[in-house]
Amino acid sequence: MSDENRKKFLYINRKAPYGTIYALESLEVVLIGAAFEQDVSLAFIDDGVYQLMANQDTAAVGMKNFSKTYRALGDYEVRKLYVEKESLAERGLTAENLMPIVYEDEDDDYAEKPSLIFVDRAEMAALIRSQDVILSF
Amino acid sequence: MSTMTAYEINGLVAEHDEEGYLKDIGQWTPELAELIAKSEQIDMTPDHWEVVNFLREYYEEYQIAPAVRILVKEMTKKFGKEKGDQKALYALFPYGPAKQACKIAGLPKPTGCV
Numbered sequence: 001m002s003d004e005n006r007k008k009f010l011y012i013n014r015k016a017p018y019g020t021i022y023a024l025e026s027l028e029v030v031l032i033g034a035a036f037e038q039d040v041s042l043a044f045i046d047d048g049v050y051q052l053m054a055n056q057d058t059a060a061v062g063m064k065n066f067s068k069t070y071r072a073l074g075d076y077e078v079r080k081l082y083v084e085k086e087s088l089a090e091r092g093l094t095a096e097n098l099m100p101i102v103y104e105d106e107d108d109d110y111a112e113k114p115s116l117i118f119v120d121r122a123e124m125a126a127l128i129r130s131q132d133v134i135l136s137f
Numbered sequence: 138m139s140t141m142t143a144y145e146i147n148g149l150v151a152e153h154d155e156e157g158y159l160k161d162i163g164q165w166t167p168e169l170a171e172l173i174a175k176s177e178q179i180d181m182t183p184d185h186w187e188v189v190n191f192l193r194e195y196y197e198e199y200q201i202a203p204a205v206r207i208l209v210k211e212m213t214k215k216f217g218k219e220k221g222d223q224k225a226l227y228a229l230f231p232y233g234p235a236k237q238a239c240k241i242a243g244l245p246k247p248t249g250c251v
Contacts, residue, residue, distance in 0.1 A: 071198075072203070
């Protein structure tokens with residue numbers, strides 16, 4: 001796709017994964033939207049950081065554990081997952097509490113590279129300002 | 138068009154939706170796959186099984202059925218260009234590899250597939 005038709009899309013995720021349908025809906029829109037070959041980024045802010053927690057177990061709430069699906073995003077060329085450091089810290093979390101999410105770089109002999117990018121609030125604000133399209137969940 | 142709402146095989150009754158996708162993925166067996174394939178006018182060959190098994194592994198790992206272009210890309214990576222070829226996949230599953238093969242694999246309809 002030519003660059004002039006390629007827009008910067010940012011999906012902002014602010015809610016915990018299972019209390020509402022927002023997280024799953026966002027993930028599905030991202031997967032469907034990936035077919036349009038845009039420049040896609042995801043942002044995880046506030047309770048949205050819980051979506052990336054390692055070792056999720058949904059048996060007790062009777063919902064599908066869709067956390068594994070975030071690891072498929074790399075296959076869909078969605079490889080920039082920005083996590084706000086302050087949101088983690090406010091919840092007593094660190095990067096260690098999150099799932100490792102990687103993508104395979106076709107241009108580098110399929111080397112696995114991290115998709116999670118940790119940014120502070122000011123960097124997140126700048127990222128949001130730089131986008132063409134913002135979808136908030 | 139069949140009017141049944143469940144597949145029946147060897148005493149097993151496996152409910153499906155109006156399009157033939159299994160309601161409970163846990164009920165899937167290879168025998169059931171053969172039966173679903175038959176209702177899709179497909180005779181399962183080793184090439185068909187390769188795709189169906191690949192889809193089941195992908196689902197197990199990521200909890201989604203991949204879109205067709207992802208299936209092509211990943212099949213190429215795993216089995217080579219000959220297998221990871223959209224035309225070859227459509228030859229095996231004329232109504233769409235992701236859609237039809239997913240149904241036979243007992244998986245939900247792929248996200249974004251209409």
